[in-house]
């Protein structure tokens with residue numbers, strides 16, 4: 013039972029399935045794009061995300077949650093052209109290379125862009141070009157997930173699905189994110205039925221400790237028919253739901269992130285409990301441009317420390333990610349082989 017070291021973590025072949033590309037906007041990238049697009053810097057927020065002293069980080073603070081989403085929506089206003097979206101995505105792929113993330117499924121939010129007059133084409137063409145280039149130049153494979161903002165109308169969501177039609181080949185999955193309070197999954201049943209008919213893979217956020225959190229997880233599984241849930245750790249609140257999720261092989265893409273001011277990584281105990289109960293759960297960085305936890309190789313050592321995770325534990329979390337990834341079976345097996353070989357090699361060295 014070897015505790016995972018920094019060196020083991022750095023070399024571990026990783027998959028990341030819960031990552032918002034707009035959430036990778038660093039302050040320096042924001043400045044670069046704001047200058048390129050000749051935007052008034054004073055109108056944009058460059059405040060880093062900070063929680064007030066005394067936060068335990070273990071319970072949801074609704075005000076903090078809304079402040080984060082405001083900051084996120086402000087930040088993405090620096091993105092205008094194909095080149096901007098390309099640069100943003102390519103910078104993440106470079107992080108993938110540095111963090112040994114060999115496979116990523118990347119979420120993007122089209123509506124906050126199209127709503128301010130940016131063509132859908134600029135968003136998707138920039139992301140797709142970066143995706144192709146990263147596979148060729150950096151050896152990082154990826155897929156794209158189009159996330160619908162749940163606090164916007166169903167009509168807007170349906171329009172976005174239509175706008176994506178010419179780019180269907182570039183987009184693998186459909187997701188649901190943003191302000192959950194008052195916007196239950198059931199609101200988007202029609203959207204998910206349509207997306208399923210168009211062969212999109214399906215996921216949805218169930219943010220942590222929302223009102224009716226477990227009910228939202230249930231709706232995602234039973235009404236929207238997703239195979240994956242982003243966060244969703246309140247599945248723990250309902251024993252029958254735990255059984256349903258295990259039975260259907262739902263993967264929960266959890267994020268043990270923390271903000272500046274949080275005393276430790278959040279949610280680690282509950283993530284461990286999920287795995288102990290037989291639920292499938294993976295580890296992800298969510299919005300590394302905003303969270304102090306940063307990218308994988310910065311986040312995982314503190315998560316390991318907080319949860320006393322062994323090498324085998326980390327391999328199991330990564331295995332869950334590869335198992336739940338939206339990959340053709342032969343590609344999945346290749347990635348899993350790389351992970352298994354690495355784990356074997358590490359075990360033989362530590363003996």
Ligand SMILES: [Zn+2]
Pocket residue numbers: 030031032189217242298
């Ligand atoms: Zn997320």
